Amino acid sequence: MIGIRSIASYIPEGRIDNVAQAQSFGRDEEFVVNKLGTKTLSVKDEAQETSDLCVKAVDNLLAKNPQLKKEDIQALVVITQNGDAEALPHTSAIAQHKLGLPTTTACFDISLGCSGYVYGLYIVQGFMQATGMKNAVMVTADPYSKIMDRNDRMTTLLFGDAATATWMTSDEPVWKLSAQSFGGDGAGAEYLKVEDGHFFMNGRQVFNFASVKIIPNMQEVLDKVGLSFADVQAICLHQGSGAIVDAIAKRLGEEHAEKVIKDMFGAGNTVSSSIPMLLEHYADNPQWKNVLISGFGVGLSWGSALLQRVNSQ
Amino acid sequence: MIGIRSIASYIPEGRIDNVAQAQSFGRDEEFVVNKLGTKTLSVKDEAQETSDLCVKAVDNLLAKNPQLKKEDIQALVVITQNGDAEALPHTSAIAQHKLGLPTTTACFDISLGCSGYVYGLYIVQGFMQATGMKNAVMVTADPYSKIMDRNDRMTTLLFGDAATATWMTSDEPVWKLSAQSFGGDGAGAEYLKVEDGHFFMNGRQVFNFASVKIIPNMQEVLDKVGLSFADVQAICLHQGSGAIVDAIAKRLGEEHAEKVIKDMFGAGNTVSSSIPMLLEHYADNPQWKNVLISGFGVGLSWGSALLQRVNSQ
Numbered sequence: 034m035i036g037i038r039s040i041a042s043y044i045p046e047g048r049i050d051n052v053a054q055a056q057s058f059g060r061d062e063e064f065v066v067n068k069l070g071t072k073t074l075s076v077k078d079e080a081q082e083t084s085d086l087c088v089k090a091v092d093n094l095l096a097k098n099p100q101l102k103k104e105d106i107q108a109l110v111v112i113t114q115n116g117d118a119e120a121l122p123h124t125s126a127i128a129q130h131k132l133g134l135p136t137t138t139a140c141f142d143i144s145l146g147c148s149g150y151v152y153g154l155y156i157v158q159g160f161m162q163a164t165g166m167k168n169a170v171m172v173t174a175d176p177y178s179k180i181m182d183r184n185d186r187m188t189t190l191l192f193g194d195a196a197t198a199t200w201m202t203s204d205e206p207v208w209k210l211s212a213q214s215f216g217g218d219g220a221g222a223e224y225l226k227v228e229d230g231h232f233f234m235n236g237r238q239v240f241n242f243a244s245v246k247i248i249p250n251m252q253e254v255l256d257k258v259g260l261s262f263a264d265v266q267a268i269c270l271h272q273g274s275g276a277i278v279d280a281i282a283k284r285l286g287e288e289h290a291e292k293v294i295k296d297m298f299g300a301g302n303t304v305s306s307s308i309p310m311l312l313e314h315y316a317d318n319p320q321w322k323n324v325l326i327s328g329f330g331v332g333l334s335w336g337s338a339l340l341q342r343v344n345s346q
Numbered sequence: 347m348i349g350i351r352s353i354a355s356y357i358p359e360g361r362i363d364n365v366a367q368a369q370s371f372g373r374d375e376e377f378v379v380n381k382l383g384t385k386t387l388s389v390k391d392e393a394q395e396t397s398d399l400c401v402k403a404v405d406n407l408l409a410k411n412p413q414l415k416k417e418d419i420q421a422l423v424v425i426t427q428n429g430d431a432e433a434l435p436h437t438s439a440i441a442q443h444k445l446g447l448p449t450t451t452a453c454f455d456i457s458l459g460c461s462g463y464v465y466g467l468y469i470v471q472g473f474m475q476a477t478g479m480k481n482a483v484m485v486t487a488d489p490y491s492k493i494m495d496r497n498d499r500m501t502t503l504l505f506g507d508a509a510t511a512t513w514m515t516s517d518e519p520v521w522k523l524s525a526q527s528f529g530g531d532g533a534g535a536e537y538l539k540v541e542d543g544h545f546f547m548n549g550r551q552v553f554n555f556a557s558v559k560i561i562p563n564m565q566e567v568l569d570k571v572g573l574s575f576a577d578v579q580a581i582c583l584h585q586g587s588g589a590i591v592d593a594i595a596k597r598l599g600e601e602h603a604e605k606v607i608k609d610m611f612g613a614g615n616t617v618s619s620s621i622p623m624l625l626e627h628y629a630d631n632p633q634w635k636n637v638l639i640s641g642f643g644v645g646l647s648w649g650s651a652l653l654q655r656v657n658s659q
Contacts, residue, residue, distance in 0.1 A: 108528075114434040116457070120493055120540040121427040122532075123457040126645035130532025139528035140647060141465055144429070144436040144455035152454055159472025164526055180433055213477055215421075215452035219435075219443025227433040332439035334453060 035158045036206030036343065039098050040313040042197040043089035044300050045077040051190060051301070058186040065190075070275020075193040075300035076178045082117045086174040086196035087128040094170065094198040101168065101200055103132065108139040108169035110157050112149040112305045114331070115179045116142060128172070139164070146225065147271045147330025149173060149305035150197075151338050154210055157201055171199045173305035180232040187236050191274055193301025197309035205344050208316070208324075212257035213338035214250050221333035243273060243329045244280045250337045251325050258339065265339075266321045268293045271328040272307040304330070312340075319345065348471045349519030349656065352411050353626040355510040356402035357613050358390040364503060364614070371499040378503075383588020388506040388613035389491045395430045399487040399509035400441040407483065407511040414481065414513055416445065421452040421482035423470050425462040425618045427644070428492045429455060441485070452477070459538065460584045460643025462486060462618035463510075464651050467523055470514055484512045486618035493545040500549045504587055506614025510622035518657050521629070521637075525570035526651035527563050534646035556586060556642045557593045563650045564638050571652065575602045578652075579634045584641040585610050585620040617643070625653075632658065 051074050055065045065072055077086060091109075095101060109125050109132075116124035125140035139160075145152050150173055157171045174196035183189045221242060224235040247270070255261055262285065270278055270293060282293035294311050297303075303310065308326050316324060327337040364387050368378045378385055390399060404422075408414060422438050422445075429437035438453035452473075458465055463486055470484045487509035496502045534555060537548040560583070568574055575598065583591055583606060595606035607624050610616075616623065621639050629637060640650040 109530075114436070118539055118541075119543065121457075121459055121545075122535045122539060122644045123427070123459075123647075126530050126532040126647060127535050128532070129530050130535065136529050136531040138530055139465070139649070140530035140532075140645065141469070142457035144434075144457055146434055146436075152452070155476045156454070156469060156473050159474070159476035160469050161472070162475060163468040163472035163523070164528070210476070215477070216449050217422075217439050217442050217451055217453035218449040219439040219441070219453075222435045222440050222443065226431055226435060228431075230432065232433075331435045332453065334436075334439060336452070 034206065034209060035161050035201055035203045036210055037208040038200045038202045038206050039094060040197060040199045040309045041090060041093035041097050042195060042306065042310050042313055043086060043093055044075045044195045044298060045081065047076040047078060049074040049076055055190055068274065068276045069190050071297040071299060071301045073299045075195055077176050077194040083113055083115060083174050083176055084117050084124050084127040084131055086176060087111055087124065087172045088131045090172055090196035090198040091132055091170055094200055098200060103134055105168045106134055106138055106170050107166040108160065109134060110141055110143060110153065110169065111172045111174060112143045112145055112153045113175045114144050114146055115175050115177065145305065145334060146175065147273065147304050148328035148334040148336045150308045151326055151328045151336035152215060154338065155213055158210055161201065167204060168202045171201060173197045173309060175304040177232060177304060180227050180230065182231040188232055188234050191302045193303050195300050195303035195306040195310065197306045199309055207342065207344045208340040209343045211339040211341045212254045213336065214253040215336040218333045224333065225331040240277055242333055243277050246335055247281055247327050247329055248284055250335055251327055254325065254337045254339050260323065262289045265292060265323045265325050268325045269308050269311040271330065272297050273302055273330065347519065347522060348474050348514055348516045349523055350521040351513045351515045351519050352407060353510060353512045353622050354403060354406035354410050355508060355619065355623050355626055356399060356406055357388045357508045357611060358394065360389040360391060362387040362389055368503055381587065381589045382503050384610040384612060384614045386612045388508055390489050390507040396426055396428060396487050396489055397430050397437050397440040397444055399489060400424055400437065400485045401444050403485055403509035403511040404445055404483055407513055411513060416447050418481045419447055419451055419483050420479040421473065422447060423466065423482065424455045424485045424487060425458055425466045426455055426488045427457050427459055428488050428490065458618065458647060459488065460586065460617050461641035461647040461649045463621045464639055464641045464649035465528060467651065468526055471523055474514065480517060481515045484514060486510045486622060488617040490545060490617060493540050493543065495544040501545050501547050504615045506616050508613050508616035508619040508623065510619045512622055520655065520657045521653040522656045524652040524654045525567045526649065527566040528649040531646045537646065538644040553590055555646055556590050559648055560594055560640050560642055561597055563648055564640055567650045567652050573636065578605060578636045578638050581606045581638045582621050582624040584643065586615055586643065
């Protein structure tokens with residue numbers, strides 16, 4: 034069985050003071066804390082490329098897991114919509130070379146946004162099974178600072194840069210990938226898009242979509258394995274904003290709301306990196322046996338999945 | 347077992363006279379026929395988006411397979427590095443909506459170039475297995491006309507636009523995906539890239555890489571299942587150019603050279619669409635039991651695989 038063994042992340046050192054930034058748009062600190070959910074935003078150096086963020090995250094993963102050798106990494110998969118190059122090549126190829134991985138490493142990028150981690154887990158697990166691989170590293174790295182219009186308060190107050198690396202293996206994985214449910218609706222493609230180099234988001238539409246769609250999507254996952262929210266110890270939602278995480282938690286009802294983890298790590302909405310960052314920092318809790326994850330955003334696209342502990346960390 | 351059931355393609359109607367184009371660069375018809383391999387190049391309408399090419403290919407697949415209903419398509423995967431949007435959203439989301447597929451369809455894009463079809467088969471097969479899906483459609487659509495510098499003779503004489511759609515299913519597939527071998531080498535990322543909106547290719551380096559790398563890569567695939575080139579009835583290489591297909595065929599030796607299929611369909615090098623177009627048009631030959639496919643290009647990236655017939659067409 035192939036599952037998740039370990040996760041590491043990299044948050045660039047650069048910080049934007051989000052309280053000051055919000056004030057320039059006439060918003061106070063209470064709005065920053067309660068609605069946005071983050072008083073600082075991480076931002077990469079101009080000179081750092083997406084592949085450099087990938088390298089940092091993978092280096093952190095390797096440092097944390099000395100038993101994982103570069104020559105054992107059979108696939109390197111990067112989830113991004115803001116890679117190094119304009120159109121080609123794919124960022125995983127560049128990262129493979131910068132990391133000094135063997136040329137027998139299968140490399141490809143997946144183009145997905147905030148749902149990317151959930152999709153990616155099953156894509157990579159499946160690819161490994163289909164090809165008989167034992168070890169792969171899946172990276173999320175989608176630096177929105179590359180496409181940010183700093184005059185657009187709908188976006189500049191929310192997004193931060195980060196990258197994560199997840200070791201997937203058939204060798205004593207900690208988390209099994211259980212049931213999942215995916216969906217997409219291109220009718221909402223216009224709600225999150227890049228035009229003339231700048232990112233645009235219809236925040237109201239995205240908020241409404243997520244607040245309505247995600248709980249039924251998670252319920253569907255639970256139904257597939259005959260479980261209910263009562264069987265789940267933690268819920269790791271994409272950290273789109275403080276407000277959307279709170280809204281979904283509230284809809285879940287008092288009994289389950291406290292299982293919803295909320296932490297933007299002083300980085301902001303880090304797109305496909307938000308869920309693995311939650312798992313990295315919270316999931317070593319031995320009480321966590323069944324964990325729901327759910328990502329949602331650009332596409333529109335959404336995916337929820339159940340992770341089940343099969344080994345101690 | 348999940349495999350390939352059916353393939354359809356779409357070649358846009360627009361044609362560039364490649365003999366005339368070559369003459370403007372001081373090249374004669376003999377060069378066009380023997381080295382480039384195509385006297386015409388297909389080109390999409392300016393107004394056609396990548397997702398429109400996807401829709402045409404999928405519509406052709408549906409027309410050819412009336413038993414495949416839109417509501418049965420559980421995943422739509424698009425292989426492209428030249429999608430509709432600058433960075434996001436992904437093209438599969440837009441195509442899902444234009445096609446009227448259900449919002450329960452899992453949609454994602456894979457960023458790979460000329461190796462994309464071979465990789466994509468195992469990615470999609472794996473994703474389907476990991477998620478319990480029965481039917482998916484994988485689309486290739488990478489219109490290089492969007493990034494072409496018509497003054498660059500290294501590229502403008504070679505590439506054409508096309509799209510293909512492959513029905514992958516657990517329901518009586520015709521072709522089983524057998525052994526495979528993948529690799530990548532970002533040291534060659536510079537040899538095929540887009541900068542300032544224009545595609546650049548170091549044709550010499552790409553030619554040398556492919557002519558050296560591909561036969562050992564195919565041999566590795568055969569070794570995995572204890573077969574040799576003598577057991578293979580056909581070899582479908584990415585149609586990078588007439589010259590590279592001929593060079594690999596020649597290196598295979600007289601006995602096997604004739605198994606190498608060469609056909610650019612008057613379209614040119616259609617990136618990830620070249621291999622599925624060969625399969626669509628030639629693989630209904632009942633003599634074909636074991637077929638090698640091999641893609642190579644941007645990344646650098648390469649992948650070879652063995653397809654084995656398990657049902658008649």
